[in-house]
Amino acid sequence: MGEFVDECQLHARGGDGGAGCVSFRRESHVPRGGPDGGDGGRGGDVWLVADRNVASLLAFRDFPFRRAANGGHGQGRRRHGRRGADQAVHVPEGTTVRDRDGALLADLVNAGDRWLAAQGGRGGKGNTRFASNRLRAPHFAEQAEPGEERWLGLELKLMADVALVGFPNAGKSTFIRAVSAARPKVASYPFTTLQPSLGVVRLDDGAGVGPDSFGPDSLGPDSFEMVIADVPGLIDGAAQGRGLGHQFLRHVERVRVLLIMVDLAEATDRDPHEQVDVLLAELERHDPALAKRRRFVVGTKADVAHLDWDGPRLSAVTGEGVAPVLGRLRELVVDARAADEAPVHYAVHRPAPVGITVLRLAAGVFEIEGRQARRAVALSDLSDPAALAWAQRRLEGLGASQALARAGAGAGDVVRIGDFEFTYEPDA
Template identity: 45%
Template sequence: MPDFVDEAVLHIKAGDGGHGCASIHREKFKPLGGPDGGNGGRGGDVVLEVDPQAATLLDYQRRPHRKARNGTPGQGGHRSGANGDDLVLPVPDGTVVTTPDGEPIADLVGAGTRLVIARGGSGGLGNAALASAKRKAPGFALKGEEGESLDVRMEIKTIADAGLVGFPSAGKSSLIAALSAARPKIADYPFTTLVPNLGVVEAGAVQYVVADVPGLIPGASEGRGLGLAFLRHVERCSTLVHVLDCATYEQGRDPISDLDAIEAELAAYGARTGVDLSDRPRIVVLNKVDVPDGRELAEFVTPMLHERGLKVVAVSAATREGLRELAFAMGELVDAARAARPVPEPTRVVLRPRELGETPFEVVALGDNTFRVRGDKPARWVRQTDFANEEAVGYLADRLNRLGIEEALAKAGATEGAEVYIGAEDDSVVFDWDPSIDAGHIPIGPRGTDSRLG
C-alpha cells in the first residue's frame, strides 16, 4: 500500500453520556437521608485538528472507524460520573471535509485549526438533581444521551503558492530539489513521482511553497495516468508553472504541444469540478537547456510563447542555470497574489434566540387517530427516559404536558386511545393517549412506581 493517501472515508462515533444514578442516602439514625444519586458524565467529542507533522490520510484508510470514550455513570453520595475523553484526530493542513455525498462541512487550513465533527452525548441527571418541592425523593434517574455518529469524506488539497505542472520526466522534481531543501525521488523513467512534493523557496524577502503535480498526461482529467488523483492539488496554487522538456526524444512531443496538452487537461478539470484555473498567472519553464539540442529548441520556441503573452525562463536543474531568475519570477507573482487577497473579516458569532410564541414541537396527523410529535426537545426527553421505571415514565408525561403537547393533540383532533409517535422516524416510541389522566398531579407511592400507570 502506498505511503501517501490523500482521500479517506471516516466513520465517526462520539461518546455516549453516562446514565444518572438513582440512590437514597442511607446512614444509621438518618432514615430520611434524601436522594444522593450523581449525574452521568458527558461523552467525549471527536475533533479534527490540523497537525503540521501529518502529511497523509493513510492511517484513516487503514482504520476508518473511530470512536470517542463514553462518559461513566453517576454514583451514590452525589458522585458524578467522569466525562469521556475527547478523541483528537490529526489531519494534514489543507484537508477538506465533506459528507459522503460531497456537501462541504469544513476546509481545515492553518496549524492548530480545530473542528468538532461529532459531539458527545450529555450525561443523564441523577435523582438528586431531579428532586423538587413536589417530588422530594425521585426513585429514578435520566439516561445519558447517545453521541453523534456520522460518516465523513476527507480529501487533502496541498497548500502551495506555486504549482509545477508538466509531463512525466519533464524535470519538476529536479527543479524542486535545486530550488529548495526538498529531496524528492528522481529517476529517468516516467511516473517516478507518485506523491506531490513540497519545497520552500526564498526569493529576496519573499518566501513561498512550491509543489510539483505528478502524472499529468493527455486524458488525466478523465482518469488516465495519475493526473485525476493529483489535479486537485493545483486548486490552491496562486501561480502555475509549466515545466516543458526541451530535450525529450519521444516522438510527437515538443514544448508547444506539451503546453497545449496540459492546458487542455487543466481546462477539462476546471469544467469537471467547477474550479476555474484560467485566471491563474502562468510562467513557462524551458528545462534541460544544458543539452545542446535542448538549448536550440528553447531558443526556437521562446518567441512563440512570448506571442501568447507568457513569461518564459530557460533553466537547467543540472547546471542551475536560470534558477535565480525563475525563483524571483515565481516570487513576484506569488507576492502579487498575496497582496490581492481580501483581508479576512473577524469571525462573528450570531445568536438568534427563539421567537416569542414559537413552539419547540409540532403535531402531525398520520391517519385515523394516529399522530406524530416532531421536535428536538420531546425526542431528547424520550431518549433520556428509562421505560422500565413507572415513575420515570410518569415524569416524562408531566414534562410533555408542561410543554403543551396534550393541548396540541386535543386541538389536532386526537381522541382517547390515539396512537402518538415521539422520537426518530425509524425508532419511535408509541404512546396510547388518555386525556383523562391528570398529568399535572404527582402521586404519592413507593419509589419507582406511578399509580396513574397501574
C-alpha cells in the same frame, strides 16, 4: 520518505454520557432522607484540529477509528460523574471534511483550526433533579445518552506557494530535486510521480540556490522561503478524471503561483505552444479561477531540446536557467502574498438542529425526528411509571401532540421516536 496519503475515511464517535444515580440519604437520626443521586458526566467530544506538523492522512489508512472517553456515572451524596476527556484528532492543514453523501462540512486551512466531528453524549440527571412538591421521593433517574457516531471522508489539498504543472515526464521532479531537499522518484518513463511531494526552496542573495544552502545558518538577512509542490503529470482529459487528473488538480487549487513546464525534448514532438494550450484548458475546465492564477511558463530539458521555443528555458540537470526561474517565481510569490491571492480560507460549521419534526412513514405510521425528542425517551427508564410520565411531560413541552395532529395522526396510529414505539391516543 514515508508514504503520502491524501484521501481516507474517518469513523468518529463521541464518548457516551454517564448515567444518573438513584440514591437517598441514609443517616442516623434522619428517618426519611431525601434523594441525593448525582448526575452522570458528559461524554467527550471528537475534534479535528489542523496541525502544521502533520504532512498527510497516513495515520488513518489502517486505523480510521477515533473515539473520545465516556463520562462517569453519578453516585450517591450528590456526587456527579466526571466529564469524559475530549479526543483531538490532528490532520494536515488544507484538510476538507465531507459526510457520506459528499456534502462539505468543514475546511481546515490554517494551523489551529478546529471542527467538532462527533459530539459526546449528555450525562443523565440523578434523581435529585426530579424532586418537587408533587414528587418528594423520585425513584428514577435519567440514563446515559450515547455519543454521536458517524463516518466522514477526509481529503487533503496541499498548501503551497508554487505548483509545477506539466505533462508526464516533463522534468518536474528533476527540477524540485535540484532546488530543494525533496527527493521524488525520477525516471525516463511517464507517471513516475504517483503522489505529491513538497519542497522548501530557500533563496539567499549571497549564498546561492540549491539544497546545499539549506538551514538557518546559511541564510542571510535577505533570505526568502517558498514551498513548491511536485504533483503527478497532467494529460488531456484530466479534468474528466483521465490519468491522475482529479488527484492532481485538487492539489493546485490553493497554490499562489503556477509554474507551467513545457517539455522541449519530448519524443512525441508535441508542439510546446500546444502543450501550454492543453494544460491551461484542463486547469480552466477543472476550476476557472486556476486559469487566472499568476503563472510563469518555462521550457525544460534545455540541454537536449530539439523543439522550437522562444520563451525562457532551463535544464535542471546542468543548472542552466534555474536561478532566473527561481528569481521570477520569487517575485510572483511575493506579489501574490502581498495581494493575498490565495483561495479564501473558510470553515463550515453544522448548525445545531432545534425543535421536532413529524414524518409520515406509511399509512398509520409516524416518526418524530429531533434530538430533544430522542433524548426525552432515550434518557428515561420507561419501565418506571414515574419516569414514563416525566418523559411524556417533556414531549408535551416540545409540542409533540400538536405536531402529530398537524401531520394527520389519529387514534391507534403507531408513533416512533428512535427505538421507542407507542400507540398514539390524541387528547380528549
